[in-house]
Structures are given as structure tokens and as C-alpha cells.
Amino acid sequence: MPWFSSQFSYELIICSLNGKELVVNPQEGTFLFIADWHSFAIPADVTIVNIEDMENFRLIRRQQSLFASALAGKRLLFVSRYPQSSDLRTWLQTIPNQYVHFGDFDLAGIHIFLAEFQKHLGTRASFLIPQDIEQRIKHGSAERYNDQYPKFCHLTSNIPPLQQLIDMHHEYHRCYDQEGYIENSLTEHQIT
Numbered sequence: 001m002p003w004f005s006s007q008f009s010y011e012l013i014i015c016s017l018n019g020k021e022l023v024v025n026p027q028e029g030t031f032l033f034i035a036d037w038h039s040f041a042i043p044a045d046v047t048i049v050n051i052e053d054m055e056n057f058r059l060i061r062r063q064q065s066l067f068a069s070a071l072a073g074k075r076l077l078f079v080s081r082y083p084q085s086s087d088l089r090t091w092l093q094t095i096p097n098q099y100v101h102f103g104d105f106d107l108a109g110i111h112i113f114l115a116e117f118q119k120h121l122g123t124r125a126s127f128l129i130p131q132d133i134e135q136r137i138k139h140g141s142a143e144r145y146n147d148q149y150p151k152f153c154h155l156t157s158n159i160p161p162l163q164q165l166i167d168m169h170h171e172y173h174r175c176y177d178q179e180g181y182i183e184n185s186l187t188e189h190q191i192t
Contacts, residue, residue, distance in 0.1 A: 011075060016041045017039055022040075044097060046076070049079070049102055050088065050102065051103075053178050054080065060078055063182055071100065105169075106145070106176070107169055108151075110127070110166060138174065144175045
């Protein structure tokens with residue numbers, strides 16, 4: 001069963017599959033599904049960006065300024081994990097590449113990052129936090145925050161910027177969907 005697909009890289013990336021060259025450069029509107037992840041290899045200097053939401057994944061080109069600013073100068077491979085599968089994480093544990101998590105800005109999204117990726121990848125894993133996230137959370141969803149609060153009210157992180165994000169959710173009692181970044185052009189972002 002396929003575990004991730006590469007929708008887009010802002011530049012062509014030469015990878016290998018079963019020891020044979022595989023050029024990753026899907027045209028807009030297409031996805032490349034990798035089923036044989038055990039035999040898939042990428043250059044060590046490529047940063048892997050996991051996009052949790054399919055709409056964001058599908059419209060990656062409309063978020064180019066977000067990633068260009070936050071991950072300037074890095075070669076990026078965008079992936080989306082197959083739901084309910086640990087295959088992506090298992091593959092990430094076998095390679096040296098940096099990993100960036102781009103998910104919803106809510107307590108559940110932070111929990112997914114901490115429990116399913118950072119716990120296993122350590123310092124190679126980071127969570128994308130755009131510079132303007134506080135303004136967006138202020139106007140986010142109170143309903144989803146209230147739904148998630150009972151399960152994740154004690155969520156904490158030893159990564160200071162991520163703990164600040166958790167605190168921000170509790171301060172404003174709101175969450176923000178990553179889809180809100182699809183059409184916006186942003187200038188400043190940070191990675192934690």
C-alpha cells in the first residue's frame with residue numbers, strides 16, 4: 001500500500017527506486033505514489049516536508065512563498081502520508097534527511113507531530129510555525145479548540161517555540177487550519 005506521494009518539488013530531484021534513477025518532478029495536477037518505500041532513496045541534502053492536509057498538498061504551488069521564506073535555500077520534497085500508516089515514519093528513521101511537519105495549528109496537530117514524528121526522529125524533526133500564526137489563531141476556530149481541549153489539555157513540549165504555540169492556543173482558546181495558508185502570500189516564517 002502506498003505510504004506517501006510527492007506532489008511537487010520546486011526543483012527536479014533525482015532519486016532512486018530499486019537502484020534505478022527516478023526523477024521526481026510531477027506536473028501540476030499529478031501525484032507520484034511510492035509503494036515500494038523500502039527501495040526509495042533521496043539525496044541527503046533534501047528536506048522532507050510532510051503536509052497533513054490533502055487540500056494543502058494538492059495546492060502546494062499556491063503556498064510557495066510560505067515554504068520559500070520558511071525554508072529558504074533548501075531543496076524540498078513534499079510528502080503526504082497515507083492515513084493510519086507508520087510507513088512514512090519508518091522510512092524517515094532509515095535516512096538522515098531533515099523533516100519538517102506542516103499540519104493544522106491545533107492541539108491535535110501538535111500531538112501528531114510530537115508523538116508520531118519528533119519522538120522518533122529527535123532533532124531532525126521540526127514543526128513549521130509561520131510568523132503570523134498568532135494573528136491567525138486569534139481569529140481561528142473556538143469550536144475545534146473546545147472539542148480538542150479535554151483530550152489534549154495537558155499537552156506540553158520541551159521545544160520552546162512549540163510550547164509557545166501550545167500556550168497561544170490556550171490563551172486564545174482557538175485553533176487554525178493550515179488551509180488558511182493556501183492563497184496567502186507571507187514574508188516571514190520560522191521553524192522550531
